[in-house]
Amino acid sequence: MIKAFFTERRSWIAMFLFQQVLMLFIAYVDSSIPLTPILYMVYVSILIFIVFVLIRCRKETAFYKSLKAWENNLDVTNISEAETPFESIIERSITGQTEQLKQSATRHRLALENEKDELMAWIHEVKTPLTAMHLIIERTEDQSLKSQLAYEWLRIHLLLDQQLHQKRMSFIENDLSIEVLELKSLIFKEIKDLQSWCIQKGIGFDIQLAAEEVLSDAKWLSFIIRQLLTNSVKYSEASDILIRSYEQGEQVHLEVEDFGRGIDPKDISRVFDKGFTSTTEHHDQTSTGMGLYLAKKAAKQLLIQIEVYSTPGAGTTFTLIFSKRNELAQVISV
Incomplete structure (x- = not known):
């Protein structure tokens, strides 16, 4: 993150260094300007600038560090509070999109739950005529036909049973x-x-x-x-x-x-x-x-x-x- 900060501010840093070099160059070519005071001023300016950059680096990277560590889930509470106008824009954008995703996820979850409940209810409803069909098959006197019907009934029964357990699998811990x-x-x-x-x-x-x-x-x-x-x-x-x-x-x-x-x-x-x-x-x-x-x-x-x-x-x-x-x-x- 520190590397990214300096990369982002490289043009500002280059501009500051260029100004210091320009001051030294002017003092060097203009004999009326004493060089020693200028050197001292440049030295102090660079020290102050270094301290300023380090402080700003720590302050400005806190938000982006928390953003980088964010797990891209729907919980934005772990993201540091924005302190600059640009950070506020990013924070509002992320918060707004997260809220929309939460609402969308809730709608989809409810739709899936309804679909699952309806399917399970349908499977249970189908079992009633299947039971009646099994009783009818048992009363069939033609053994060849009875065997064929019993086999096809079993296939339907197994497929429904498999589908029922597949839907129950998501909450098997509670079952x-x-x-x-x-x-x-x-x-x-x-x-x-x-x-x-x-x-x-x-x-x-x-x-x-x-x-x-x-x-x-x-x-x-x-x-x-x-x-x-x-x-x-x-x-x-x-x-x-x-x-x-x-x-x-x-x-x-x-x-x-x-x-x-x-x-x-x-x-x-x-x-x-x-x-x-x-x-x-x-x-x-x-x-x-x-x-x-x-x-x-x-x-x-x-x-x-x-x-x-x-x-x-x-x-x-x-x-x-x-x-x-x-x-x-x-x-x-x-």
């Missing part, structure tokens, strides 16, 4: 209820919901739960497991999906292993990216690429680590590594 959960009942419920799809694809489940309980949130853990299971079912054909849990180093591990097409090595690091749907074999044009992305975000809030290992053509394993109980204290306190 957590940490408790001891029984993995068996939680996993069996998710498998039951996917039953029609699994029957259609000839997929079974091999469940081995050595660790039976975890400390987590029931709603969001169910959502994470649901995304892993639907991903495994989607890319498997006529094979079993292995679900096993075990304890290692005071941490519970839950693995979901399928024997489907696997993931290309170049895609492994991107499977949790928003909207990513694989770079090969796009057989499923309806994939949104949001399931694993949302599962990763929810797992982060629950202090659950997700790891993925895959061999192309041999299958994929997703592993949930739950935090130790004492590490969940910060989540419980939310």
Whole structure:
């Protein structure tokens, strides 16, 4: 900032120095003017000028230092008070623009909140006819038609569920209820919901739960497991999906292993990216690429680590590594 100050005042400084040199030059060429008094005057003038510049530098750069340190947010209270007319112009301009941005941000935030509330209300409204539709499907006697309708119903249900959780993700901290959960009942419920799809694809489940309980949130853990299971079912054909849990180093591990097409090595690091749907074999044009992305975000809030290992053509394993109980204290306190 000091360098900028002197750069800004270089023309004034140059003008002052030029005047001093001019006085010495005139005294030198004009013998009627004594040189010694002129030298003394120039010396004193330069000392006074240096002190003046240093004082003004400290005083005038305070405002700009605070402006430079400003984080470009909407809080202008940390900016020093303007002391000069030009600083006042800058301060008024920044304050005015900040107020406009605050008002605009408030309007947009309210609009987004209204849109989110309306969408969530719509999703809940849609669930009513979906429930009625499911009851109608259950009464259908044609088994082939029943299977097809149940599969399409499930796809709609999963997409709505995913959208609902995506909108809830922004305030997940206020939606957590940490408790001891029984993995068996939680996993069996998710498998039951996917039953029609699994029957259609000839997929079974091999469940081995050595660790039976975890400390987590029931709603969001169910959502994470649901995304892993639907991903495994989607890319498997006529094979079993292995679900096993075990304890290692005071941490519970839950693995979901399928024997489907696997993931290309170049895609492994991107499977949790928003909207990513694989770079090969796009057989499923309806994939949104949001399931694993949302599962990763929810797992982060629950202090659950997700790891993925895959061999192309041999299958994929997703592993949930739950935090130790004492590490969940910060989540419980939310």
